[in-house]
Amino acid sequence: MSEKTSTELATTDSFSxxxxxxxxxxxxxxxDTDPRAARRAERxxxxxxxxxxxxxxxxxAAYVGVDVRxxxxxxxxxxxxxxxxxxxxxxGGAILLIGIGAIHWAKxxxxxEEIVDERHPLGSPKEDQDEALAExxxxxxxxxxxxxxxxxxxxxxxxxxxxxxxxxxxRDMGPTDVNVLRETLWKxxxxxxxxxxxxxxxxxxxxxxxxxxxxxxxxxxxxxxEHTQNARAKASIILVRMKPEEIxxxxxxxxxxxxxxxxSKICTHVGCPIALYQQRTHHLLCPCHxxxxxxxxxxxxxxxxxxxQMPQLPITVDEEGYLVAADGFQQPVGPSFWERG
Amino acid sequence: xxxxxxxxxxxxxxxxxxxxISSLLKANLRKVFPDHWSFxxxxxxxxxxxxxxxxxxxxxxxxxxxxxxxxxxxxYAPLVGxxxxxxxxxxxxxxxxxxxxxxxxQIHHWAxxxxxxxxxxxxxxxxxxxxxxxxxxxxxxxxGSMFLIVLLEGFAGYSLPDDLLSGVGVRIVxxxxxxxxxxxxxxxxxxxxxxxxxxxxIPRLYTFHVLLVPGILLALIGLHxxxxxxxxxxxxxxxxxxxxxxxxxxxxxxxxAKAGGFFFVVFGVTALMGGLVSINPIxxxxxxxxxxxxxxxxxxxxxxxxxxMLRAMPNWEWEDFLGRTWSWNIFIPGAVMPGILVGLLLAYxxxxxxxxxxxxxxxLLERPRNNPTRTGIGVAAIVFYGILxxxxxxxxxxxxxxxxINQLIWFTRIAVFIxxxxxxxxxxxxxxxxQRRDREKLLHGRESGQILRLPHGExxxxxxxxxxxxxxxxxxxxxxPVVEAPPATDENGVRTPGLRxxxxxxxxxxxxxxDNVMKPTPAEIEAAEHHSHAEHDHEVEELHAGGKDVxxxxxPDSH
Numbered sequence: 001m002s003e004k005t006s007t008e009l010a011t012t013d014s015f016s017x018x019x020x021x022x023x024x025x026x027x028x029x030x031x032d033t034d035p036r037a038a039r040r041a042e043r044x045x046x047x048x049x050x051x052x053x054x055x056x057x058x059x060x061a062a063y064v065g066v067d068v069r070x071x072x073x074x075x076x077x078x079x080x081x082x083x084x085x086x087x088x089x090x091x092g093g094a095i096l097l098i099g100i101g102a103i104h105w106a107k108x109x110x111x112x113e114e115i116v117d118e119r120h121p122l123g124s125p126k127e128d129q130d131e132a133l134a135e136x137x138x139x140x141x142x143x144x145x146x147x148x149x150x151x152x153x154x155x156x157x158x159x160x161x162x163x164x165x166x167x168x169x170x171r172d173m174g175p176t177d178v179n180v181l182r183e184t185l186w187k188x189x190x191x192x193x194x195x196x197x198x199x200x201x202x203x204x205x206x207x208x209x210x211x212x213x214x215x216x217x218x219x220x221x222x223x224x225x226e227h228t229q230n231a232r233a234k235a236s237i238i239l240v241r242m243k244p245e246e247i248x249x250x251x252x253x254x255x256x257x258x259x260x261x262x263x264s265k266i267c268t269h270v271g272c273p274i275a276l277y278q279q280r281t282h283h284l285l286c287p288c289h290x291x292x293x294x295x296x297x298x299x300x301x302x303x304x305x306x307x308x309q310m311p312q313l314p315i316t317v318d319e320e321g322y323l324v325a326a327d328g329f330q331q332p333v334g335p336s337f338w339e340r341g
Numbered sequence: 342x343x344x345x346x347x348x349x350x351x352x353x354x355x356x357x358x359x360x361x362i363s364s365l366l367k368a369n370l371r372k373v374f375p376d377h378w379s380f381x382x383x384x385x386x387x388x389x390x391x392x393x394x395x396x397x398x399x400x401x402x403x404x405x406x407x408x409x410x411x412x413x414x415x416x417y418a419p420l421v422g423x424x425x426x427x428x429x430x431x432x433x434x435x436x437x438x439x440x441x442x443x444x445x446x447q448i449h450h451w452a453x454x455x456x457x458x459x460x461x462x463x464x465x466x467x468x469x470x471x472x473x474x475x476x477x478x479x480x481x482x483x484x485g486s487m488f489l490i491v492l493l494e495g496f497a498g499y500s501l502p503d504d505l506l507s508g509v510g511v512r513i514v515x516x517x518x519x520x521x522x523x524x525x526x527x528x529x530x531x532x533x534x535x536x537x538x539x540x541x542x543i544p545r546l547y548t549f550h551v552l553l554v555p556g557i558l559l560a561l562i563g564l565h566x567x568x569x570x571x572x573x574x575x576x577x578x579x580x581x582x583x584x585x586x587x588x589x590x591x592x593x594x595x596x597x598a599k600a601g602g603f604f605f606v607v608f609g610v611t612a613l614m615g616g617l618v619s620i621n622p623i624x625x626x627x628x629x630x631x632x633x634x635x636x637x638x639x640x641x642x643x644x645x646x647x648x649x650m651l652r653a654m655p656n657w658e659w660e661d662f663l664g665r666t667w668s669w670n671i672f673i674p675g676a677v678m679p680g681i682l683v684g685l686l687l688a689y690x691x692x693x694x695x696x697x698x699x700x701x702x703x704x705l706l707e708r709p710r711n712n713p714t715r716t717g718i719g720v721a722a723i724v725f726y727g728i729l730x731x732x733x734x735x736x737x738x739x740x741x742x743x744x745x746i747n748q749l750i751w752f753t754r755i756a757v758f759i760x761x762x763x764x765x766x767x768x769x770x771x772x773x774x775x776q777r778r779d780r781e782k783l784l785h786g787r788e789s790g791q792i793l794r795l796p797h798g799e800x801x802x803x804x805x806x807x808x809x810x811x812x813x814x815x816x817x818x819x820x821x822p823v824v825e826a827p828p829a830t831d832e833n834g835v836r837t838p839g840l841r842x843x844x845x846x847x848x849x850x851x852x853x854x855x856d857n858v859m860k861p862t863p864a865e866i867e868a869a870e871h872h873s874h875a876e877h878d879h880e881v882e883e884l885h886a887g888g889k890d891v892x893x894x895x896x897p898d899s900h
Contacts, residue, residue, distance in 0.1 A: 008865070012361045017585045018579065018583050018585075019582055019586070019818075021580035021810070021812065021813040022580070022581055023581030024580055024809075027747060042764070048644065067825065068437070068439070069416055069437070080619075083440060083441075083443075084441075084447075084615075084616060085617065086615055087441050087444050087616060088444050088614075089613065089616050089617070091386035091612045092609050092610070092611075092615070093609070093613070094609075095608045095609035096603040096605065096609025096610060096612075097609070098609075099602045099603060099606035099607075099608070100602070100603070100606060101602070102599070102601060102605065103599055103602040105602075106594070106595050106599045106602065108599060110555060110594050112590070114588050114589060114590065115373055115588075115589070115591060116373070117372070117373040117592070118585060118586050119573055119584075119585045119587060119704060122571075165900040170531065171532075173531040174527075174530035174531040174532070174541075175530055175786075176527055176530060178526045180535075181526070193631070208549070213632065216634070226541050227409070227476060228536075228539055230536045230537070231537070231633050232630070233512075233537055233538060233631035236632030244681075249541075256839070259342065262766050266631075269514065269656075269671065270512070270513045270516065270517060270651070271516040271537070272512060272634050272638075273631065273634045275634075281674075287635070287636040287637065287638060287652050288513060288634070288638060290736065290747075291656075291745055292747075301656060305651060305653075305654045305655070305671070306670070307658030307668070307670050313895060317485065319571050333517035334666045335515075335519050335668075336658060336671070337519045337666065338519075338521075338522060338523060338524075338665055338666055339665070339666075340666045341660065341664035341665070
């Protein structure tokens with residue numbers, strides 16, 4: 001049978017308003033014919049409901065009796081919170097048994113004979129449609145909406161402007177000075193403090209191949225005053241040390257200090273902090289979207305969705321021999337934004 | 342009359358004096374719903390939503406949506422003395438110091454995951470069976486909108502505890518908002534009350550999560566259910582079923598017990614999951630600090646495709662002549678693509694209705710094979726989505742299977758364009774094959790596996806006719822004619838109006854139905870039946886007449 005012949009036969013369409021075949025005859029279940037089976041199903045359903053009630057009692061007992069800090073060692077499943085486990089088991093069991101009992105009841109004991117409902121056209125009858133339109137017409141005529149142009153137009157104008165205050169209110173949701181995105185705490189002479197210990201660093205503290213996260217001195221004080229983490233979200237940096245001859249390029253002449261380079265820690269893609277560093281290749285990998293930057297080559301992008309290099313912070317040492325910023329960042333850190341330029 | 346009926350009668354008549362309750366009950370108590378397992382998917386979504394409302398209210402009793410810095414002093418020893426937001430501290434407190442608090446939080450999180458999963462699979466069911474066709478287009482749009490809203494709601498919910506994992510997610514969203522051309526920076530400032538992370542975000546997100554979105558969802562779900570009730574449920578084809586009836590069981594008592602019971606099943610299973618399976622252990626991540634991150638960060642699964650897209654996108658960024666930054670690398674996967682995908686999703690019923698030109702009501706579900714192009718589109722969409730979800734976990738896949746992350750991303754970049762069309766073509770072929778087989782079955786019956794050897798040495802396979810049930814299902818197929826484009830000009834040389842649209846429609850119509858295998862007409866079926874009977878009878882008669890033994894029938898039943 002070729003498809004061509006089929007296409008020629010495409011005149012009929014059994015978009016059926018009538019079933020093509022009758023419903024198959026109803027088959028009785030065991031519980032319909034055997035009273036013993038029906039009684040058994042009845043007992044099963046009742047047992048589930050009773051068990052459910054008992055589990056609620058057990059739930060209350062567990063709530064009162066088990067301290068919230070108790071732990072249970074379940075071997076391969078690890079150490080679990082006993083209170084959570086028991087409360088979940090009893091509450092879940094109690095609820096589940098009501099459900100299974102009800103469905104078992106419906107399946108075994110309630111009538112399972114299919115019944116048929118006819119569908120009716122969804123729309124209103126034609127006369128209703130006409131009447132509705134007529135009513136609308138009467139109302140419209142009585143209102144004078146059509147003839148009284150000034151009223152109509154001024155009303156439309158007023159309604160169009162009425163949401164304006166609701167939008168204007170939103171103006172003070174936030175500031176609009178985008179220049180804060182260009183600034184970080186870093187300025188010339190700021191000491192570089194290692195994260196966690198918050199101690200200043202000397203060049204000899206960093207051996208070749210290491211990476212440390214760091215922040216500017218005074219960050220915590222700023223955070224105390226501002227009560228936000230905004231400064232930290234921009235000022236965080238990483239320091240890496242490599243052999244000076246391994247550095248192929250930098251964002252500025254002499255921005256390293258004896259092979260120690262400082263870069264922003266905030267990814268230029270969408271702002272995740274980065275500290276996955278591959279010593280051998282000097283690649284920095286973002287754990288969020290796998291943007292990869294070559295720190296030996298100006299922090300340029302070598303792979304992934306980030307478009308811009310990691311901003312480099314020029315560093316030097318102060319008279320006491322501690323690593324300090326030689327200047328602030330020369331480009332905005334973090335994700336791109338419209339006005340970035 | 343039993344006591345219950347008598348008492349119910351009294352209650353109803355008292356109510357009836359105030360509202361027409363009896364008319365309402367009369368019309369609906371025995372309303373028929375068809376039965377099929379796939380109709381439970383939407384129910385799971387609905388019940389998960391109720392569980393979320395219920396457990397969510399309890400969580401608000403203890404959760405403090407504040408970013409004020411506090412020093413933790415609760416009973417989780419590893420974090421004692423550490424500075425954190427009040428939101429995170431209160432989430433820890435309700436997990437460790439409130440009896441049942443952890444259970445409620447875990448039920449809430451599991452229910453959210455079930456909600457999304459049930460919605461997605463429910464949407465597949467609706468799509469592949471054509472349940473979105475007239476008169477249900479609006480309900481498809483409502484459902485699709487809810488999918489998008491719940492996705493945002495879920496993201497908002499898991500961001501509220503302000504832990505390190507979710508905080509990184511918020512950071513990413515802030516970065517995506519910043520990438521929006523023209524208004525992006527302002528938008529980000531307005532949402533966060535200034536720079537990221539600020540102090541306003543968690544309280545604002547809280548109102549969004551517990552008031553605004555649940556309110557919208559309640560309204561949409563109400564509308565969704567009213568429309569289902571009004572339209573009456575669709576049903577699968579079969580004997581006794583037609584486009585103008587509903588065959589099934591009555592609301593009272595069967596569906597009160599079954600659907601009501603199923604609510605308890607969903608709630609019970611979710612509660613058991615909350616007690617037995619740990620989800621989102623926020624204490625393990627620590628408080629959010631903007632300069633920290635855990636490697637292998639993953640969002641909840643339903644955000645995965647967006648993250649997968651962000652990861653796969655090449656790093657295109659422009660700076661235009663005015664010095665404005667166009668972050669295509671973020672804006673396309675973060676906003677443009679999701680917008681296009683949702684737009685196509687919501688528009689699909691109208692696109693298909695335009696192509697078929699079908700204005701009839703459809704209450705009988707279409708078998709996926711009978712609309713190969715739609716089914717192919719659906720499978721292609723699933724493949725597209727699946728590749729992106731997998732790419733959202735490419736770092737974990739790279740580590741687990743010891744693969745190169747760079748090669749995985751290149752694989753995704755290519756596969757996301759190649760695999761969906763291949764899936765489309767394969768699915769379409771597969772459906773057409775099934776259609777051909779359906780036609781064969783109607784005309785020649787089912788292959789019985791019994792081989793008959795004829796006297797002259799030919800082997801034939803005996804075909805047995807299929808059951809009426811099967812015929813009813815196969816014959817439910819609707820054959821759409823291919824719409825042809827009108828000629829460019831009419832007989833007077835006047836250009837046909839809207840010619841380009843009509844040509845497009847003809848092209849799409851051919852793509853949809855050009856290859857369809859028409860189902861046989863009743864006359865063809867009868868002729869085929871007659872033919873096969875005659876042939877077999879004739880052969881067997883001939884054998885008997887020749888006085889020979891009836892040849893051995895080889896097959897599974899013969900030894």
